[in-house]
Amino acid sequence: MDNLTLTRINYMHPAVRQEVLTAYKHINNTLFGKNIRLRFTHTLRTFNEQDTLYAIGRTKPGKKVTNARAGQSAHNYGLAFDIAILIDKNGDGIFETASWNTTSDDDKDGTPDWTEAVNYLKKVGWAWGGEWRSFPDYPHFEKTFGHSWKSLQAKYNVGDVFSEVINGMTYKWVNL
Numbered sequence: 001m002d003n004l005t006l007t008r009i010n011y012m013h014p015a016v017r018q019e020v021l022t023a024y025k026h027i028n029n030t031l032f033g034k035n036i037r038l039r040f041t042h043t044l045r046t047f048n049e050q051d052t053l054y055a056i057g058r059t060k061p062g063k064k065v066t067n068a069r070a071g072q073s074a075h076n077y078g079l080a081f082d083i084a085i086l087i088d089k090n091g092d093g094i095f096e097t098a099s100w101n102t103t104s105d106d107d108k109d110g111t112p113d114w115t116e117a118v119n120y121l122k123k124v125g126w127a128w129g130g131e132w133r134s135f136p137d138y139p140h141f142e143k144t145f146g147h148s149w150k151s152l153q154a155k156y157n158v159g160d161v162f163s164e165v166i167n168g169m170t171y172k173w174v175n176l
């Protein structure tokens with residue numbers, strides 16, 4: 001398994017942490033062939049990190065990467081993750097290539113690898129950003145328990161949260 005992904009799952013909202021780990025293991029160990037591996041490139045994105053991202057293409061150079069300001073993304077509440085697929089092209093056990101190709105079937109089992117991940121994650125209740133009409137976000141999945149970012153933000157702003165210390169840092173999670 002991908003240790004970086006396991007670490008990133010630890011920074012997701014406690015309400016989804018265990019199920020995300022289970023889903024991750026299932027996709028990786030059962031659905032994917034041994035030459036490919038699922039990676040979560042992002043899970044929790046703090047409000048500060050979101051603001052930094054929002055600035056790209058606006059007050060900082062570059063092309064816009066998000067329409068969400070701090071507090072406007074499920075990532076800010078630990079309720080979203082983004083995927084990539086890592087590939088070991090020469091079979092040496094090192095997954096040297098990251099792919100966002102949604103149609104390739106690198107484990108050659110007859111179904112595009114991205115589709116395998118999407119189908120399973122949707123089945124276990126995750127909303128897929130690839131189905132967003134205005135701004136499709138193919139790597140993105142979120143589970144918000146019926147909340148919009150506005151209702152999550154409202155809870156956050158009135159302090160309807162609980163704290164958890166992870167590696168010496170305090171994180172505030174919205175009560176769902």
Ligand SMILES: [Zn+2]
Nearest residue numbers: 080081082140
């Ligand atoms: Zn995302």
